[in-house]
Amino acid sequence: MTRTHLHTGHDHKQGAGGQEEILDLDAEVLAEHLAAITEWLPLTAGPRHIVDVGCGTGAGTFALLERFPEAHVTAVDTAPGHLQRLQEKACARDMSDRVHVVQADLDDADWPDLGTPDLVWASASMHHMADPERVIRNVHDLLAPGGLFAVVELAGFPRFLPAGAPEDRPGLEERCHAATGHLHAEHMPHRGADWGPMLTGAGFALDGTRTITVHIEGSRSEAIGRYALSALRRIRGAAVQALSPEDLAALDRLLDTGSPHSILRRGDLAVRTERTVWAARRT
Ligand SMILES: C[S@@+](CC[C@H](N)C(=O)[O-])C[C@H]1O[C@@H](n2cnc3c(N)ncnc32)[C@H](O)[C@@H]1O
Structure with a gap:
C-alpha cells in the first residue's frame, strides 16, 4: 500500500468527529x-484498477477488493481520519498491497494523478x-x-424506529x-438527485440503474442498535435548536445508553x- 502523507490539520470538509464510527x-x-x-x-x-471517490473508511473499497480479486483500489478522500482508518483495515485484512490512499479535495479543479482506472466508484459521496x-x-x-x-x-x-x-x-x-431537512437541503442540495441526466450530460452512456430496498430487522445483529444510536446522536446535534423540549427529552432518553428507554x-x-x-460507461 502506498502511504500518501495525511494532513492532520483542521479540514472544513471533515465535518464533526466520529463519522468513522457510523461509516463502519x-x-x-x-x-x-x-x-x-x-x-x-x-x-x-x-x-x-478501481478509484473509490470519497471512500470514507472503505465500505466500497473492501467490497470491491473482495468482489474483484485481481483489482487494486486507489481510495480518495479529503478526511485524513477516514483514510487512516481505511489503511488500518487494509493492514488487518492483509490487503495493504492492493490499496493506495490519496488525500485530495475532489472539488479542486486540479486532481492528483489517479492513474487510468477501468472502474470509478462513488458511494454516498457525490452529493457532498x-x-x-x-x-x-x-x-x-x-x-x-x-x-x-x-x-x-x-x-x-435510514429510519430505525416504528412510527x-x-x-x-x-x-x-x-x-x-x-x-x-432544511439544513441538508441547504448544504447538500444534490442529495436525492437523479444522477442519470448529469451523467449523460457529461458524455456518459447510461448502462443501467437499480434501486435496492433495505429492510433489516434489528434482531439480525447487535450492530443495528449501535448504528441507530450513532445515527440519532448525529441528528441530535443538528436538530437540537428546532425540537420541542418534550421531543428533545424523549430523544435524550433514547440516546442515554444507561436508561431503560435506551435505543440499545x-x-x-x-x-x-x-x-x-x-x-x-465512458464510450
Ligand atoms: C457519506 S461518506 C461515504 C463514504 C464511503 N464512500 C461509504 O460508502 O461509506 C462521504 C465521503 O465523501 C468524502 N468527501 C466529501 N467531499 C469530498 C471531496 N470534495 N473530495 C473528496 N472526498 C470528499 C467525505 O470525507 C466522506 O468520507
Whole structure:
C-alpha cells in the first residue's frame, strides 16, 4: 500500500468527529446489500484498477477488493481520519498491497494523478461535492475508454424506529428529520438527485440503474442498535435548536445508553432505507 502523507490539520470538509464510527457501522450492517450492488455492476471483465471517490473508511473499497480479486483500489478522500482508518483495515485484512490512499479535495479543479482506472466508484459521496457536474466530467476524462462509473446514492437517512415509537412521543424520529431537512437541503442540495441526466450530460452512456430496498430487522445483529444510536446522536446535534423540549427529552432518553428507554434496549428496531446505483460507461 502506498502511504500518501495525511494532513492532520483542521479540514472544513471533515465535518464533526466520529463519522468513522457510523461509516463502519453502515458498512457492517449493509454488507450484503453492498455486495449485491457490486455483483450487479454491468462489467464484462473484472476491473484491474478501481478509484473509490470519497471512500470514507472503505465500505466500497473492501467490497470491491473482495468482489474483484485481481483489482487494486486507489481510495480518495479529503478526511485524513477516514483514510487512516481505511489503511488500518487494509493492514488487518492483509490487503495493504492492493490499496493506495490519496488525500485530495475532489472539488479542486486540479486532481492528483489517479492513474487510468477501468472502474470509478462513488458511494454516498457525490452529493457532498460542491460542483458534482465538474466532478463527473473529471471522472469521465479519468476513466479508460469503455470504463464504468458507478454512482451509488441514498434517498435520505435510514429510519430505525416504528412510527409509534417512542411510546410517550410517537413519530419522534420523523420530527427529528423534519427539523434537520432544511439544513441538508441547504448544504447538500444534490442529495436525492437523479444522477442519470448529469451523467449523460457529461458524455456518459447510461448502462443501467437499480434501486435496492433495505429492510433489516434489528434482531439480525447487535450492530443495528449501535448504528441507530450513532445515527440519532448525529441528528441530535443538528436538530437540537428546532425540537420541542418534550421531543428533545424523549430523544435524550433514547440516546442515554444507561436508561431503560435506551435505543440499545429496544426490540423493535429495523434499518429501513434505499440505495440506488447508476452505471455509466465512458464510450
Ligand atoms: C457519506 S461518506 C461515504 C463514504 C464511503 N464512500 C461509504 O460508502 O461509506 C462521504 C465521503 O465523501 C468524502 N468527501 C466529501 N467531499 C469530498 C471531496 N470534495 N473530495 C473528496 N472526498 C470528499 C467525505 O470525507 C466522506 O468520507
